[in-house]
Structures are given as structure tokens and as C-alpha cells.
Amino acid sequence: MLTTPDVLRRTGGKPVKSIVYDAETIAARVRELGGDITRAYPDGDLLILGLLKGSFIFLSDLVRTIERPVQVDFLVASSYGDRKVSSGTIRLLYDPETRLEGKHILLVEDIIDTGKTLQRLMALLAGRRPGSLAICALLDKQLAAAPRPELRFVGFKAPAAFLVGYGLDHAENYRHLPFIADLE
Numbered sequence: 001m002l003t004t005p006d007v008l009r010r011t012g013g014k015p016v017k018s019i020v021y022d023a024e025t026i027a028a029r030v031r032e033l034g035g036d037i038t039r040a041y042p043d044g045d046l047l048i049l050g051l052l053k054g055s056f057i058f059l060s061d062l063v064r065t066i067e068r069p070v071q072v073d074f075l076v077a078s079s080y081g082d083r084k085v086s087s088g089t090i091r092l093l094y095d096p097e098t099r100l101e102g103k104h105i106l107l108v109e110d111i112i113d114t115g116k117t118l119q120r121l122m123a124l125l126a127g128r129r130p131g132s133l134a135i136c137a138l139l140d141k142q143l144a145a146a147p148r149p150e151l152r153f154v155g156f157k158a159p160a161a162f163l164v165g166y167g168l169d170h171a172e173n174y175r176h177l178p179f180i181a182d183l184e
């Protein structure tokens with residue numbers, strides 16, 4: 001258990017098991033991803049679509065490392081009904097204002113667990129006839145069963161732990177942590 005004053009001040013006294021990625025490690029990897037993305041899209045319109053809420057910190061750091069024109073919009077997706085009894089449908093609570101047709105769409109997600117959310121979202125977005133459609137995920141737990149969404153850009157291959165911080169929450173807490181921790 002990590003009980004340093006810096007961590008406890010931020011969590012309200014709750015210890016975390018360990019820091020898995022510290023702020024410097026994340027920043028260095030985000031810069032690399034930004035370079036990869038810049039090189040991967042030499043031309044065309046690029047629309048970065050952040051999946052709320054988990055991607056908000058990652059997305060805001062990432063777009064500042066991309067050295068070509070981009071547009072930024074967001075998506076809020078929700079599965080119908082009880083998440084444990086997956087209905088196979090997805091509903092958009094917020095639909096991007098921006099037109100998707102003909103543009104390169106890069107969907108930005110915090111973490112891939114089962115990959116089900118993204119799998120459905122990709123099918124829905126493909127129907128909007130974008131020029132191309134790809135995923136950038138900060139973390140991949142590599143637990144997703146087939147059919148697995150194809151991840152074009154991945155920050156880290158994450159351990160199969162419950163991670164919080166840098167946008168990731170547990171019951172809406174811990175999103176503000178500047179590092180990613182194993183809550184345990």
C-alpha cells in the first residue's frame with residue numbers, strides 16, 4: 001500500500017496499492033503517440049473524437065502533441081439497460097456536432113477492458129461514412145475476446161488490475177490524479 005502524504009492528500013486519506021504509471025512516464029508516452037498520429041495522417045481532415053468521460057485528460061494532453069490540423073469533438077455512449085445483461089445495443093447520449101463523412105476519425109478511449117463498448121461504437125460510426133476510422137487507447141488490458149476492436153494506437157499494455165487516475169474513475173472518484181494507480 002502506498003501511503004505517501006502526496007497521494008493521501010489527493011485521495012482524501014485512501015491509500016492506493018501502487019502507482020502503475022507516473023506523470024512523467026505518461027507524458028513521455030503521450031508525446032510518442034502524438035508523433036505517431038502526426039505521421040499516420042499526412043493529409044485529409046482529422047477529427048479526434050473523445051469518448052467521455054474517461055478520455056478527457058488523455059485527449060487534452062494528446063491533441064497538444066499532434067503537429068497537424070485537427071478538429072476535436074466528443075461522444076457520450078451508454079449501453080441500454082443493465083450493463084451485466086448486455087443487450088448488444090449502444091445509445092449515444094451526446095452525438096458529435098461535427099460531420100463525420102469523408103473525414104479521418106480517430107476515436108480516443110481511456111482503457112479497453114472487454115472491448116464491447118468500442119466494438120459497437122465502431123459499427124455505429126462506420127455507418128456515418130467516414131474516410132477512415134481508427135482507435136487510440138491509452139491503456140489496453142488485452143482481455144478483449146473476439147470480435148476485438150482493432151487498436152491502431154496504444155499507450156500501454158496494462159495489467160488486469162482496477163486502475164484509476166488520469167481520467168479513469170472508480171464511482172466518479174480519482175479522475176483528477178496526475179498518475180495512474182492500482183486501486184486494489
Ligand code: IMP
Nearest residue numbers: 112113114115116117161162163168169
Ligand atoms: P469495455 O467495454 O469492457 O472495454 O469497457 C471499457 C470501459 O470500462 C472504459 O471506458 C472504462 O470506463 C471502464 N473501465 C474498464 N476497466 C477500468 C479500470 O481498470 N478502471 C476504470 N475504469 C475501467
Ligand code: MG
Nearest residue numbers: 054168169170
Ligand atoms: Mg468509467
